[in-house]
Amino acid sequence: MSGKRNLTINGRTIQASPGATLIEAALEAGIVIPQDCCTGQCETCRVTLRGGTVDAAGTEEDGTILACQARVSGDAEIGFEPVPLAMKTGGTVTAIRNLGGEILEITVETSKSVPYLPGQYMKVAFAGFPERDYSPTLTLDGLREINQLIFHIRQMDDGIVSSALGGRIAPGRKVRVRGPFGNAYLRQGEGRIVLVSSGTGFAPNWSIAVAARLGQPHRPLHVIASTRDPRNLYMRPAFDWLARHGAAEAILTASGATPLPPARTGRAIEHLPALRPGDTVYAAGSGEMVASIKALARAAGAACYADPFLPSGNDMPLGMKIVRFLTGNRPKPSPVHAQIESLAAGLAEPAPAGEALRRDAAARR
Numbered sequence: 001m002s003g004k005r006n007l008t009i010n011g012r013t014i015q016a017s018p019g020a021t022l023i024e025a026a027l028e029a030g031i032v033i034p035q036d037c038c039t040g041q042c043e044t045c046r047v048t049l050r051g052g053t054v055d056a057a058g059t060e061e062d063g064t065i066l067a068c069q070a071r072v073s074g075d076a077e078i079g080f081e082p083v084p085l086a087m088k089t090g091g092t093v094t095a096i097r098n099l100g101g102e103i104l105e106i107t108v109e110t111s112k113s114v115p116y117l118p119g120q121y122m123k124v125a126f127a128g129f130p131e132r133d134y135s136p137t138l139t140l141d142g143l144r145e146i147n148q149l150i151f152h153i154r155q156m157d158d159g160i161v162s163s164a165l166g167g168r169i170a171p172g173r174k175v176r177v178r179g180p181f182g183n184a185y186l187r188q189g190e191g192r193i194v195l196v197s198s199g200t201g202f203a204p205n206w207s208i209a210v211a212a213r214l215g216q217p218h219r220p221l222h223v224i225a226s227t228r229d230p231r232n233l234y235m236r237p238a239f240d241w242l243a244r245h246g247a248a249e250a251i252l253t254a255s256g257a258t259p260l261p262p263a264r265t266g267r268a269i270e271h272l273p274a275l276r277p278g279d280t281v282y283a284a285g286s287g288e289m290v291a292s293i294k295a296l297a298r299a300a301g302a303a304c305y306a307d308p309f310l311p312s313g314n315d316m317p318l319g320m321k322i323v324r325f326l327t328g329n330r331p332k333p334s335p336v337h338a339q340i341e342s343l344a345a346g347l348a349e350p351a352p353a354g355e356a357l358r359r360d361a362a363a364r365r
Contacts, residue, residue, distance in 0.1 A: 008050075008077040009033070022047070022054065022067035022078060034083050036123075036181040038068040043183045043306065052076030062298065081187075084115040084180055091149065091175040093126070096166050099140070099152065101231030103200065104165050106134075108149045108175050118186045118207035119282060119307065122149065122179035126169045129161050135204035135284070135307070136180075140237040142210045149177065152203040154232070184282055184305040186211050191278035192220045192248075194302075196268050196293050199227055201285025202235050204307055208282055209238075213245045220248040226268035226289075230259030249273065269293065275300035285309055 007016040009031055016025035023045060026033045035045040040059065045067040049056075053074040059066035067078070091110035099105050114122070116136055125131040134151040138144050155162045161169070186208045193212050195205040202225045212221055223242060225235045233252050242250045251271045252263035264271060268285075269292050275281065279302035283293035290308040297304035 005072050006075040007072060010079050016072040018072050020072050022065075022070050022072065025072055026067070032085070033067045033080060034086075034181070034183075035068055036086075040066050040069045041310065042181060044181045046183045047078045047080040050077040050079050054078075062303070083117060083120070083185070086179055086181060087114065088176070088178050089114055091177055093169065093171050093173045093175060094148075095171060096169075100234035100236075101227075101229060102155045103232055103234040104153050104155055104162075105139070106151045106153055106165065108151070108177070109145075110147050110149060110177060113147055114149060114177060114179065116180035118211040119184045119204045119284075119305070120180035120182040121204065121307070122177050123181070124149075124151070125176040126161065126164075127174040127176075129164065129169065131176075131178075132161050133181075135182075135200075135207070137203040137207045138210055140206075140235070140241070142238070142241050152200045152234070154200050182307060184284065184307040186216075186282075187280065187305075188216070189219065189280050189303075191280060192222060192273075194273065194275065194279055194281045195221070195223045196272065196281065196283045196285075196289070197225050198268055198285030198289045199232065199309070201283075201289075201307065201309055202238075204284045205282055206235070206238055209242060209247070213242070213247065217246065221246075222249040222273055223247060224251045224253065224268045224271050226253045226255065226271075226285075228254065228256035230254035230257050230263065233259055233263055269296070272296065275302045277301035279303070281305070283307070 004015040005018055007014050007025055009026055014029035023033050023035055033045055033047065036042040046064045047067050048064050054065065054076045055071040055073040056065045057069040059069050089110050089112050091108045093106060094109045095107040097105050121133050121135040123131050124134050134153060136149045137152055138150060144150050153162055153165060155165055157163055195209055197205045209221060209223055212219060227233055233254060235252060239250045239252060253266050253268060253271055254263060255267045258265050268289060275297055281293060281297045281302050281304040283290045283304065284307040287308040287310060290306045294304050294306050
């Protein structure tokens with residue numbers, strides 16, 4: 001196929017070469033589509049196909065496609081919502097405390113504020129350790145300082161990074177932060193909000209829950225948080241906050257053993273309310289759980305935004321490493337990252353973080 005095609009991105013029409021990915025075509029015209037991995041795993045670059053045709057490369061989902069995989073094949077129009085631009089900054093670990101079981105709360109003081117939308121994630125590198133993806137959240141009483149990033153991290157004995165928390169990674173350790181990234185952030189709307197998480201998938205959902213109750217109190221909120229080990233049901237203080245702020249439903253559940261009341265037994269999906277059109281579902285946590293929730297939402301005609309947690313390199317079990325090696329299901333370096341960072345560096349300052357909260361005002365900023 002020869003000749004340029006008309007590609008319209010958020011109302012701006014550019015000339016695009018057939019066969020180029022949508023991200024590549026946009027970059028040639030100086031447009032940055034939000035992205036992270038460029039391998040089709042992170043969902044950050046999911047855009048809406050508003051008209052025309054593209055080679056979606058199997059990424060179609062409820063009228064959306066992944067811009068890092070979809071390729072120009074004809075005239076088309078795509079769109080995406082404005083989000084804060086990814087940025088880099090440094091910081092220092094100021095506090096580490098155990099929230100219960102294997103879960104730690106890590107507080108990082110950053111040298112400058114990092115705008116993000118509730119539900120997005122950051123790339124965090126503690127000095128001397130490899131980079132990991134963590135979702136910034138709030139304390140369990142729904143607060144944070146404007147120059148703080150708070151993370152909930154499950155400590156794993158064989159984790160390269162997590163096993164060092166509280167030991168080699170202690171208060172005073174320097175940190176590099178990049179972000180934000182991710183597509184599973186709070187949107188405006190009118191219907192019910194259903195938040196489903198497993199493990200520390202509660203972190204992004206907690207950020208969404210607080211912003212939703214303070215900023216969209218007219219929307220009924222249903223929250224389901226699950227773990228395998230009931231000792232890791234660290235969310236109980238947050239659920240007290242939800243009860244005080246009018247959440248329609250808040251369910252804690254553990255699948256591996258019987259938890260203390262009022263938590264229930266079973267998997268998150270077993271306690272999901274009957275979904276219906278008009279609902280907006282946010283699912284964060286294990287890939288298996290997220291895939292199941294997405295399928296149920298699709299069948300019900302509900303919107304669903306997903307944040308599947310994938311083990312990082314050396315932190316994943318040996319069996320999973322072998323499977324990913326044999327199947328070829330492993331991330332590859334993206335050739336466009338440097339180009340995106342160079343272009344983004346010359347653009348305007350990141351947009352405000354919409355619904356991230358300040359401690360002194362407990363309001364949106």
